Amino acid sequence: MKSINTPQELEKIRKEIVDGRDPEKPCIAITSGTSARAYGSEKVIDTLRAELKRQGLTEKIGIRITGGQGFDEREPLVIVYPQDILYQQVTPKDIAEIVSETLLGNRIIDRLLYTDPHTEEKIANKDDIPFYKAQTPYIFGNNSNIDPTSIEDYFAIGGYSALAKVLTEFSPEQVIDIIKKSGLRGRGGGGFPTGIKWESCRNAPGNKHYVICNADEGDPGAYMDRGLLEGNPHSIVEGMMIGAYAIGSDEGYVYVRYEYPLASENVEKAIEQLREYGLLGKNILGTAFNFDIKVSRGGGAFICGESTALMASLEGKVGEPRAKHIHTVESGLWDQPTDLNNVETWANVPLIINKGVDWYTSIGTEGSKGTKIFSLVGKVKNTGLVEVPMGMTIREIVYDIGGGIAGNGTFKAVQTGGPSGGAIPASLIDMPVDYDKLAEVGSMMGSGGMIVMDDKTCMVDIARYFMNFLKDESCGKCTTCREGTRRMYEVLDAIIQGEGKEGDIELLEELSWVVAEGSLCALGQTAPNPVLSTIQYFRDEYEVHIKEKRCPAGVCKALITYSIDEENCTGCGACKKVCPVEAIAGEKKELHTIDPDKCIRCGACIAACNFDAVKVE
Amino acid sequence: MIKFTIDGVEVEAEEGQNVLQVALDNGFDIPHLCYHEALEPYGACRLCQVEVTRGNRTRLTTSCNYPALEGIKVQTGTEKVMKARKMVIELLVARSPNVPIIKEVAEEYSVETPRFTLEDDDCILCGLCERVCREIVGVEAISFLGRGSDRKVGPPLEINPQTCIACGACVYICPTDCIKVEENENERTIVRWGRTLPMKKCTVCRRSFAPWFQLDYFGKITEGIPKDFWDKCPDCR
Amino acid sequence: MNQKGIDTILKKHGYEDSSIIAILQDLQEEDNYLSENDLVYISENLPIPLTRIYRIATFYNAFSLTPRGKYPINVCLGTACHVRGAPMVLDRLRLELGIDVGGVTEDGLFSLETVNCLGACAMGPIVVVGKDYHGQMTPAKVGTALKKYQKPSKE
Secondary structure (H helix, E strand, O other), rough: OOOOOOHHHHHHHHHHHHOOOOOOOOOEEEEHHHHHOOOOOHHHHHHHHHHHHHHOOOOOOEEEEEEEOOOHHHOOOOEEEOOOEEEEEOHHHHHHHHHHHHHHHOOOOOOHHHHHHOOEEOOOOOOOOHHHHHOOOOHHHHHHHHOOOHHHHHHHHHHHHHHHHHHHHHOOOHHHHHHHHHOOOOOOOOOEEEHHHHHHHHHHOOOOOEEEEEOOOOOOOEEEEEEHHHOOOHHHHHHHHHHHHHHHOOOEEEEEOOOOHHHHHHHHHHHHHHOOOOOOOOHHHHOOEEEEEEEEOOOOOOOHOOHHHHHHHHHOOOOOOOOOOOOOOOOOOOHHHEEEEHHHHHHHHHHOOOOOHHHHHEEEEOOOOOOOEEEEEEEOOEEEEEEEOOOOHHHHHHHHOOOOOOOOEEEEEEEEEEHHHEEEEEHHOEEEOOHHHHOOOOOOOOOEEEEEEOOOOHHHHHHHHHHHHHHHOOOOHHHHHHHHHHHHHHHHHHHHHOOOOHHHHHHHHHHHHHHHHOOOOOHHHHHOOOHHHHHHHHHHHHHHHHHHHOOOOOOOHHHHEEEEEOOOOOOOOOHHHHHHHOOEEOOOOOOEEEEEOOOOOOOOOHHOOOOOOEOOO | OOOEEEEEEEEOOOOEEEEEHHHHHOOOHHHOOOOOOEEEEEEEOOOEEEEEEOOOOEEEEEEOOEEEEOOOOEEEEHHHHHHHHHHHHHHHHOOOOOHHHHHEEEEHOOOOOOOOOOOOOOOOOOOHHHHHHHHHHHOOOOOEEHHHHEEEEEEEEHOOOOOOOOOOOOHHHOOOOOOOEEOOOOEEEEEHOOOEEEEEEEOOOOEEEEHHHHHHHHHHHHHOOOHHHHHOOOHHH | OOOHHHHHHHHHOOOOOHHHHHHHHHHHHHHOOOOOOHHHHHHHHHOOOHHHHHHHHHHHOEEEEEEEEOOEEEEEEEEHHHHHOOOHHHHHHHHOOOOOOOOOOOOOEEEEEOOOOOOOOOHOEEEEEEEEOOOOHHHHHHHHHHHHOOOOOHH
């Protein structure tokens, strides 16, 4: 591999790669990020390779294995070029047909196309699918165009041109100015202005500065960073290099959470390839800029997403946060000035440099510029990663892109900001999504998790869920967080067990105050948010649980009973077969009954019944 | 000298001092459980919280690890401070209702029966034992284990710390008195950690005075001390 | 693991004690858990106080100080999975395997753990068995999913 020593050489290599590729050459792209692999994409790829070999087509037809392309619900996705036809939920059995019918025969296979559930229309082109249509995937869209393990693919789409531009045309101060003017705010949840952070770090005294990519993405239900790291790791590395230049750093770390092995692998590969091309180390692109970067894996601790805990972990210690009277930009990793930014924040940087501040600031709202990638999950039809301009409303995201509520439930709330965030009720469905608006209603942007909840979701159960999560993930150092979160959990657990009492809500509010005010770090300080926001918008639900010992959503096991509806039951016995505690009795073709004393409300009978005969009260 | 105020009274501090120490030196009685002036401040118990005004921002913060800064205004008894303090005490009482020092603090601040299920933990996870062992004694025999509600202090594998020299620093510094030491002519045991060490007898007075292992350690970390120094007890040296 | 194997791991990480987390991960990847002997060896050879190793091994979820099952089972309890019924899947697993979270089955085949989000929320609820991801899990599907691993291996 030739070493790239100047920006001119970079352009030359880029041209060589692009010229050497035939845009008309037939090619099949298959998604194979973690989601797709869970659906068996690796077998699909193997089958495709074998089929092409069998037909002697390996030279003629290209295969591109990409990261996730957003529509995870329908993966593995296969896109056939140059026709640009998207097939969804592809299995190995479909491969032979795809090759012969579409690749060679130019015919579309209807059954593999996405069907619009409202119009029943079959849609062949990705951009016409409602899920994709309303999005503005300036960052995430590149996942479709590259194999993340190929730096040449990244060069081909203009990769590292932003870095070259920065190193040759701008001083570090000018770069900071650009980022400040762009209005880029931290995408990890804090929303702090990135340009100001970079500036503070640059100005902090010390002869060693570090840059870190926080890829600990701990919010349950949020996986945008995984999508980016797996699908386009170079975009993050390029962003970090630009940031390092601006801040005066020559050493960077990507801290990837333990639960993301593929992301870790792909970033390592990207770094290796970058090094092979001579683009890491000393005098990058022939300039005075030196930089090297390493991947470090987390050990399985949500708290390591907090910047001081993350840095402690990088130093080989436990992830215990420290008081932030002195900020990490002044004294961070190894007590040196350190700039830590989220994966998505870094990915925005090359985009801003390449497209310019005017273009970037034209997207989004007054206080929140650019786009945000959300993980739209939960009780929504189209689950996946979506990239939208800041300011799009919840309704547009959940309905236009998400396709509305899955199943026959009704929209109840959307939870944003993970365990530090809050629930936004149906009454606020038309609010625009941006940093400040979300904070106003008692939630926060967080890292981008957007969990859709319907009428069968119990909000008290959700509060308890988050408290359970937080008490386990708390590092345990400070009394307020450690004792406070577990006592809040105890109160909530008692409520869902039917043992709630008058005054519990007020006790929760009081505990919330001391945990928020008295805790050392942001985990504790924001821990009460899910409880406070559900009390704010769903207080009546709490009161029904406490006063009437009833769960309207039908979730809290201690407060519900299962019974079989006489009208719908056909006596098929399917429920009886699957009941793990033999609580169901009944003869064939006769009404079955559930013994409420034995029933553990596990839901197996509900899943097994084809006649909707099991009722929950 | 750094000048600032505590409850309206002007105080002076040196560079590097923390607010709590300055307050205590000047007679202000801020409760604290995990702070010791010989050790690095930790900020775990949250009892020493005060309100600090810096510039135009006022916030509730622990005073043990807040640096003394020019011109700050510290308030030790505002409504907010008292509310926070009382709730922290309530949480501690719920965890450790039978620990004498907790009962004392609860009485002082009129915290009565906690509204939570009472437990009976004798350790409040202040970390003084592990800090003294690591920072001053230097043998790092015990540490925090686990996290969150399962957090506790102990040696690796929870028994018989191999580097412990049974010096008793942890026994001395523990505010809840939950680390006990037992001793007879022949051996000393730090009960909580399950560490028993044989005692050495003084060559002069024949009384046992320190564990062999401990004296060996001291011999290793000091220089220029004759070997027979460690054979005699402090009274006979 | 034998000492030579551990030496290789230590060498790979340059005998840096700040890399202790990565070192323990490599060890656990091989042996499926961290044994006392191995940790003592690392303590003596890195070197790093044994206390510090145990502090780290008990703090981070990734590590297990007791042998796990041949096929460690991880149930995702992320919010999206929770909303889609993950707790019921977990309960069913408890019943089917006869163990609680943190336990190992008698035959050493399965151990049960939970994880607070795998980031594969589109296919929730998810259960990972060994290295296989099983998506859209329901209590009813648990039995069939486990059968695949209970068959005598012919490899």
